[in-house]
Amino acid sequence: MADSAQAQKLVYLVTGGCGFLGEHVVRMLLQREPRLGELRVFDLHLGPWLEELKTGPVRVTAIQGDVTQAHEVAAAVAGAHVVIHTAGLVDVFGRASPKTIHEVNVQGTRNVIEACVQTGTRFLVYTSSMEVVGPNTKGHPFYRGNEDTPYEAVHRHPYPCSKALAEWLVLEANGRKVCGGLPLVTCALRPTGIYGEGHQIMRDFYRQGLRLGGRLFRAIPASVEHGRVYVGNVAWMHVLAARELERRAARMGGQVYFCYDGSPYKSYEDFNMEFLGPCGLRLVGTRPLVPYWLLVFLAALNVLLQWLLRPLLLYAPLLNPYTLAMANTTFTVSTDKAQRHFGYEPLFSWEDSRTRTILWVQATGGSAQ
Ligand SMILES: NC(=O)C1=CN([C@@H]2O[C@H](COP(=O)(O)OP(=O)(O)OC[C@H]3O[C@@H](n4cnc5c(N)ncnc54)[C@H](O)[C@@H]3O)[C@@H](O)[C@H]2O)C=CC1
Numbered sequence: 001m002a003d004s005a006q007a008q009k010l011v012y013l014v015t016g017g018c019g020f021l022g023e024h025v026v027r028m029l030l031q032r033e034p035r036l037g038e039l040r041v042f043d044l045h046l047g048p049w050l051e052e053l054k055t056g057p058v059r060v061t062a063i064q065g066d067v068t069q070a071h072e073v074a075a076a077v078a079g080a081h082v083v084i085h086t087a088g089l090v091d092v093f094g095r096a097s098p099k100t101i102h103e104v105n106v107q108g109t110r111n112v113i114e115a116c117v118q119t120g121t122r123f124l125v126y127t128s129s130m131e132v133v134g135p136n137t138k139g140h141p142f143y144r145g146n147e148d149t150p151y152e153a154v155h156r157h158p159y160p161c162s163k164a165l166a167e168w169l170v171l172e173a174n175g176r177k178v179c180g181g182l183p184l185v186t187c188a189l190r191p192t193g194i195y196g197e198g199h200q201i202m203r204d205f206y207r208q209g210l211r212l213g214g215r216l217f218r219a220i221p222a223s224v225e226h227g228r229v230y231v232g233n234v235a236w237m238h239v240l241a242a243r244e245l246e247r248r249a250a251r252m253g254g255q256v257y258f259c260y261d262g263s264p265y266k267s268y269e270d271f272n273m274e275f276l277g278p279c280g281l282r283l284v285g286t287r288p289l290v291p292y293w294l295l296v297f298l299a300a301l302n303v304l305l306q307w308l309l310r311p312l313l314l315y316a317p318l319l320n321p322y323t324l325a326m327a328n329t330t331f332t333v334s335t336d337k338a339q340r341h342f343g344y345e346p347l348f349s350w351e352d353s354r355t356r357t358i359l360w361v362q363a364t365g366g367s368a369q
């Protein structure tokens with residue numbers, strides 16, 4: 001990526017490129033990265049939609065692979081200029097074991113870093129998560145915080161623990177000499193709860209509402225605020241960060257950035273109703289309909305049931321002590337660090353993000369897609 005090569009075409013690798021966020025990153029790169037020459041999409045499960053991308057002007061290479069397998073990662077990374085590492089096991093419901101979460105999120109990230117070092121790839125953008133900060137186990141609110149806001153980040157759950165460790169590995173790797181002697185430049189992006197086209201949990205809530213006769217029942221006080229971010233803007237921030245990492249290496253290298261946009265701060269349930277309301281659902285109750293102690297009891301009961309039923313079936317409901325604590329703790333971000341460091345501005349307004357999400361819920365919410 002030297003000056004002389006203004007017109008040089010670049011090879012990008014997106015790990016987890018067939019996931020919810022990954023697909024948006026892949027499509028965004030194809031639309032908005034003029035220097036893209038080849039796009040490698042690496043995922044455990046390749047999506048059939050990749051086929052339609054192969055007919056365009058950019059070479060799209062689909063690679064079925066596992067980030068926990070170092071040799072598969074090294075083969076995919078070899079010759080890439082930039083890696084966007086979004087692959088991860090997102091599980092806060094107890095579907096996967098803590099060991100598997102650690103292997104994918106931590107060892108997988110270690111493999112990506114080592115592959116960059118071995119093969120001479122210099123630019124790495126990592127999809128971290130707000131969860132590396134909080135909410136913490138004590139339920140302390142994080143109110144309009146930024147990357148420098150002091151907060152007691154204490155985790156016990158395997159998912160945030162794994163994301164925090166992986167993020168640390170990525171940031172620590174900044175400056176390491178890669179094959180050829182030049183330094184690796186890394187940064188980590190921390191999305192808050194992502195929403196938009198492809199968001200499975202949103203669809204689950206929609207289907208649950210349909211089953212309940214068009215109603216959802218408020219469980220969390222409206223005063224508990226969450227900061228959410230539209231998937232298109234998260235993808236755009238990845239593309240921009242990847243593009244600017246070389247030019248602004250001294251500023252961006254080793255840095256973390258929250259992913260933010262103009263989405264309003266609301267409770268998790270009220271925010272979902274921004275989309276589910278126009279799709280015909282109603283949130284019943286201005287206050288939680290069940291007392292908090294009962295939710296705590298049900299969450300604990302779900303843990304017990306999950307454990308008892310494990311030999312027979314996978315019981316992994318949305319409600320458990322961790323998700324309850326998440327939903328019930330204010331976590332909002334207010335920052336302009338990405339704007340200052342690499343000129344990020346959201347690509348999609350709140351109105352656009354909302355409309356796109358509503359159209360998606362309407363189109364696919366009731367179907368098996
Ligand atoms: N969904 C959210 O609200 C947030 C997600 N994130 C992070 O964003 C990233 C993407 O998350 P989502 O798109 O929501 O999840 P997702 O589950 O839709 O996508 C993850 C992708 O990684 C792939 N993957 C999983 N294990 C793999 C392995 N061993 N080898 C290769 N590929 C593997 C999956 O097949 C999937 O396509 C993750 O790193 C997650 O931690 C961060 C903040 C919020």
Ligand SMILES: C[C@H](CCCC(C)(C)O)[C@H]1CC[C@H]2[C@@H]3[C@H](O)CC4=CC(=O)CC[C@]4(C)[C@H]3CC[C@]12C
Pocket residue numbers: 090092128129130131192193194201219220268318319320322323324326327
């Ligand atoms: C599923 C939770 C809401 C259920 C509430 C109940 C049980 C009362 O109906 C979700 C509340 C907050 C969500 C998490 C949050 O948005 C941050 C996240 C960041 C990530 O990196 C991954 C996803 C998630 C953990 C997200 C998961 C669902 C919630 C726990």
